[in-house]
Amino acid sequence: MRIFIVHAHPEPNSFNGALTRSARGALSEAGHEVVVSDLYAMGFNPVSDRRNFTTVRDANYYHQQTEEANAAAHDGFAPDIQAEMDKLFWCDALILQFPLWWFGLPAILKGWVDRVFASGGRIYGGGKWYDRSVFSGKRAMCSVTIGGPPPIYSDRGLNGPIGAILFPINHGMLYFVGFTVIEPFLVHAPARISDTERRIFLGRYRERLLGLAHAPTIAYPKLVDFDHSHVLKSA
Structure with missing residues (x-):
């Protein structure tokens, strides 16, 4: 398999760093191809704006999805974004490696998603979403370190169930662009x-x-399970 790991932790000697090093070593030894984007080491810019593009659709008003569609039609994505897109299309499986910060992704990783998961048909759009999107058939998994112990992230825990916390990432980002989402790998405290x-x-x-x-x-659920209003059909 071809594995793409997006690593988001500022400290190389963190446990996140150990997980990514372990992943690279184990997968490579088993004969898999591995590519790692270490976002902090790369100095990846998480801010989404006109610097995303080498093309311009409307110089007077910035609308990101319009500019994304124009860039998709004219090969107009900035080199740093295009490089990450190329890795996504290359891989069979994507791994997001990150610590849970404020019940979500670190800003640098959220910015990576904002910039790289572009609409206009390149990653999604034009009827391409969920199980009909461009990454259908590929797999994705979150590998997450969490500051607190498991009980506090349970159905009865103060912070609520970890599945609900990760839903915007697993469903709203990964499944939205077509990935089959693997159960997350979690390390508490x-x-x-x-x-x-x-x-x-x-x-x-x-x-x-x-x-x-x-x-x-x-x-x-698959798109076919929903009606024209995108509400689940009655059983």
Whole structure:
């Protein structure tokens, strides 16, 4: 398989860094091709504006989706965005590696999604969304470190279930552009666990990665399951 890892943590020696190094090593040793975009190391610009493009559709008023459609039609994406798009089209599986910050993605990774998941038909749009989008058939997974212990992220926990917190990412970003979404790999409170426990998690992560093609996925409804108002049809 061809695996694309988007890594979003500012400290190379963090547990996120250890997870990405472990992933690269295990997958490469097993004969898979691996590409990593380390966003902080790259100095990736997360701000979405006219710098996304080398083309201009309307110089007087900036509307991002209009400019994205124009860039898609005229090969007008900035080199840094085009390079990330090329990796997405190249890969069989995408992994987002990040710490959960404020119940969501770190800003640099959210900005990567804002800039790279472009509309106008390149990534989505023109009837291409969810299971009919361009990445249908590819897999994606979030690998996440979480500051608190599991009970607080449960159905009865103060922060609510982790599945609901990750829904905007798994469903609203990954599935929206067509990926089959693998159940996330979660590590709770890595700063509070022992070195032995960290090694156990790294071992479990390697096992998950080596079985990526058959890892359990999240079942989401298909577009055909909805009516013309995009409401689920009656059973």
